[in-house]
Amino acid sequence: MAVFDGVHYVISSSIQAEQRRELSGLLDLNGATSAPPHTHLIALAGSHTQHEHPGSLHVVSGMWVQRSIVLGKLQLEQYYSPDPTMIFSGIVACATDAARSSRPILIGNLSWMFHVDASGTLNNPRDSLLWYPVPRGGIPGLNDCEITVTNYTGTARDYLKKLIQVMGAKFTPSMSQSNKVLVAGYSPSPKTQRAVAWSIPIVNHTWLEDCFIAWK
Structure with missing residues (x-):
């Protein structure tokens, strides 16, 4: 037939x-x-x-x-609807290991799917670090490491908070001597002054993103 x-x-x-x-x-x-x-x-x-x-x-x-x-x-x-609101029409989804294929495969996580559903746009999961799946357990050596941020507000602060948590570290809104790293948008600030006094390393957001990309 x-x-x-x-x-x-x-x-x-x-x-x-x-x-x-x-x-x-x-x-x-x-x-x-x-x-x-x-x-x-x-x-x-x-x-x-x-x-x-x-x-x-x-x-x-x-x-x-x-x-x-x-x-x-x-x-x-x-x-296989041509309706533009049916964003995932024609896409075969898999919630576990994908089979080998010669065709390009989009690999994203649940946050990516929520974004696609809310925005109505099928973005590449690689457009945001938070949309791509990561190994379980966080970055070795970073587990439970306390990290805080300063001079980042709104969506930028929320983004860094999620990035810190996804990497396996612990985000703290306030700062204490237990913090291992301070992520600062600029200096000076009360937190950067305390970090200098307590010998806590001060970095910016690109350090976090580089750690995420290298996963170490």
Whole structure:
């Protein structure tokens, strides 16, 4: 049985002519037909309209065609919507070790997924240090190390706090002689003065980011 047996397709005018011919050829070669009554509308992401072809059609993107052929069986249409609000349409997600693949794979963590859902934009997880998975247990030698910050406010302070915690260290809002490092945006400040008096190293945010990238 051919992959697209029983599929009667129509391709939206939103797709460029050359790509329409390519999709039509793939569909026809694998058992589909363009004869009515139509069952599927192949549309370009973000540009199709349901009233373009009225009726109870399955509206899918061109990726549905490609994935069905590659996998050798008809894929569920609901996972290949061209609707721009369906951000993860056509993306196969894995919550554990990913199988080897010659195709580019996005590897992100839960914070990245929450960001994508809230922003409606599929950013690369590498765009932020906090979006990429890290080894469990934190950086060796940094576990329970108390770190505080000064002269960073708002989102910058929140970012550094999360970075410190992800690395396995302990963020402290206030400063004491138990602190091992002070991250300072600029100097002087009451905290930097105490750090000098107590011989506590003073660094800026790039030190934290370099430690995170090197994971040491």
